Amino acid sequence: MSIFEEISSFLQSGRAPKVKELVQQAIDEGLEPKQILEEGLLSAMSIVGDKFKRNEVFVPEVLVAARAMKAGVEVLRPHLVASGVENKGTVVIGTVKGDLHDIGKNLVKMMFEGKGLEVIDLGVDVAPETFVAKAKEHNAQIICCSALLTTTMPEMKNVVELAEKEGIRDSVKIMVGGAPVTKEFCESVGADYYTPDAASAAETALNICLAK
Amino acid sequence: MTHKQLFEATLKREKVGGRVPTFELVFFLTMEFMGKVHTSQRCYAQWYQMSAKERELQLQDMADSFIEPAKAFNHSAIFIHPNPSDFNSVKRLLEIIREKTGDEYFIMMHGDTTLAIPDGANMVDFSVRLYEDANGLIKDQEKSMANYFEFAEKINKNGKLLDGFALCSDYALNTNPFFSPAIFGEIIAPVLKKTIDGYRERGFYTIKHSDGNLMPIMDMIVQCAPDAVHSIDPQGGMDLSLCKKLYGDKVALIGNVNCGLLQTGTDEQVIADARRSLKQGMEGGGGYVFSTSNCVYTGMDLERYKLINKIWFEEGIYPEK
Numbered sequence: 001m002s003i004f005e006e007i008s009s010f011l012q013s014g015r016a017p018k019v020k021e022l023v024q025q026a027i028d029e030g031l032e033p034k035q036i037l038e039e040g041l042l043s044a045m046s047i048v049g050d051k052f053k054r055n056e057v058f059v060p061e062v063l064v065a066a067r068a069m070k071a072g073v074e075v076l077r078p079h080l081v082a083s084g085v086e087n088k089g090t091v092v093i094g095t096v097k098g099d100l101h102d103i104g105k106n107l108v109k110m111m112f113e114g115k116g117l118e119v120i121d122l123g124v125d126v127a128p129e130t131f132v133a134k135a136k137e138h139n140a141q142i143i144c145c146s147a148l149l150t151t152t153m154p155e156m157k158n159v160v161e162l163a164e165k166e167g168i169r170d171s172v173k174i175m176v177g178g179a180p181v182t183k184e185f186c187e188s189v190g191a192d193y194y195t196p197d198a199a200s201a202a203e204t205a206l207n208i209c210l211a212k
Numbered sequence: 213m214t215h216k217q218l219f220e221a222t223l224k225r226e227k228v229g230g231r232v233p234t235f236e237l238v239f240f241l242t243m244e245f246m247g248k249v250h251t252s253q254r255c256y257a258q259w260y261q262m263s264a265k266e267r268e269l270q271l272q273d274m275a276d277s278f279i280e281p282a283k284a285f286n287h288s289a290i291f292i293h294p295n296p297s298d299f300n301s302v303k304r305l306l307e308i309i310r311e312k313t314g315d316e317y318f319i320m321m322h323g324d325t326t327l328a329i330p331d332g333a334n335m336v337d338f339s340v341r342l343y344e345d346a347n348g349l350i351k352d353q354e355k356s357m358a359n360y361f362e363f364a365e366k367i368n369k370n371g372k373l374l375d376g377f378a379l380c381s382d383y384a385l386n387t388n389p390f391f392s393p394a395i396f397g398e399i400i401a402p403v404l405k406k407t408i409d410g411y412r413e414r415g416f417y418t419i420k421h422s423d424g425n426l427m428p429i430m431d432m433i434v435q436c437a438p439d440a441v442h443s444i445d446p447q448g449g450m451d452l453s454l455c456k457k458l459y460g461d462k463v464a465l466i467g468n469v470n471c472g473l474l475q476t477g478t479d480e481q482v483i484a485d486a487r488r489s490l491k492q493g494m495e496g497g498g499g500y501v502f503s504t505s506n507c508v509y510t511g512m513d514l515e516r517y518k519l520i521n522k523i524w525f526e527e528g529i530y531p532e533k
Contacts, residue, residue, distance in 0.1 A: 060339035064340055
């Protein structure tokens with residue numbers, strides 16, 4: 001078994017200390033940081049995401065795998081920076097104004113990170129002004145809005161409208177999701193993408209960033 | 213037959229005939245409906261600084277905020293949100309509701325002892341514990357169970373103030389349960405079963421609530437033998453007809469009127485969904501309580517709730533035997 005396969009195996013079973021140790025070992029062996037990231041960490045997280053999408057694993061398994069990936073990335077980060085490896089894209093994410101729920105948003109955030117995207121997490125109860133300002137500040141390709149409540153969903157429309165007003169609508173895609181959100185609702189508020197689960201959201205976000 | 217008798221008969225899945233019972237786990241729109249702040253949204257920072265008379269008036273006022281919506285919308289059951297939640301305040305609130313309504317309503321309160329989906333801030337640590345500290349999590353739940361059983365026994369010494377417990381820990385998201393079936397079976401189901409058995413031994417009914425898609429763990433939930441499962445969440449893809457077919461002989465079902473649609477749909481869609489729920493729920497002639505798939509939540513248009521309640525009133529009647 002190659003060291004990448006070992007990293008992948010331990011990441012998939014959520015063994016953070018072991019992943020950390022193996023990533024350090026790979027660095028010490030002189031392997032390329034980008035290769036460690038892509039063939040060890042991100043590919044493993046993709047497998048977890050695919051399994052999640054097929055209902056073969058459940059949220060806690062995804063979360064412990066994401067924690068293991070984060071542990072590996074922390075070891076790797078200085079080496080990635082030194083070798084000039086960039087993120088695959090930047091996403092601004094938050095739960096919309098008036099809504100304090102964060103589990104879905106946090107899960108999506110972890111799946112985004114598992115695809116190698118930089119995620120700017122604005123937290124919960126985020127005003128449209130904050131979504132747009134942070135997207136501008138970080139030159140994000142995507143604004144991702146989450147809502148659990150039917151009563152706060154309309155805030156997504158305000159984000160879309162403000163992005164248009166502020167002149168960033170052509171450069172940023174707007175993704176929406178959350179328990180009551182549907183494809184029809186996404187279209188009705190003028191957002192670009194709706195995905196029903198975190199794994200699909202991550203795939204969609206990666207495709208958006210790679211297409212830009 | 214009183215509302216309580218109708219509700220209890222439905223929990224026992226008896227073919228009662230007449231009207232299908234209805235209730236809501238929470239009716240938050242008390243301000244719009246009757247000019248009162250919902251009890252869960254009140255802040256009694258100076259509760260024990262109040263005179264006994266003042267506290268009694270506050271509790272009388274709280275009791276009214278549970279009773280009046282039940283009366284107006286023909287609910288068969290009342291779910292109380294005690295606030296403050298110390299024993300004496302809860303007991304007095306229950307006494308007042310009984311004093312004002314006799315034995316008319318089935319009264320329940322929260323009593324889940326099992327783990328729920330954590331919030332976003334704690335979900336990673338919580339997930340790690342699922343794998344590394346299963347015994348610790350089981351002990352935590354059993355400690356909570358012991359506390360609830362102590363409360364149940366204490367409240368029982370004061371007459372039949374309370375009829376049941378709603379077990380409100382959410383287990384599922386729209387797409388799937390949060391917990392894998394293996395983890396649910398190992399860590400949660402055994403405590404859920406003990407909780408339900410323990411309440412039953414002490415004379416209480418249990419209603420297991422959870423949002424989301426419960427189907428991968430529904431067999432295990434039903435095997436724990438709650439009297440009813442609430443909310444049969446259509447946003448989580450829960451199919452009331454299928455649930456009736458698979459579980460209707462073992463457990464009563466409550467809910468399934470799409471609460472999201474009450475906010476986003478047209479009147480026609482809302483009416484159609486209420487009719488669908490009634491039709492599917494009434495299959496077999498019993499064991500169904502008409503309700504939204506969550507509650508009458510803050511921000512809902514009261515008129516929308518009145519609309520489904522009207523459909524229920526006009527059409528939620530079992531055919532003559």
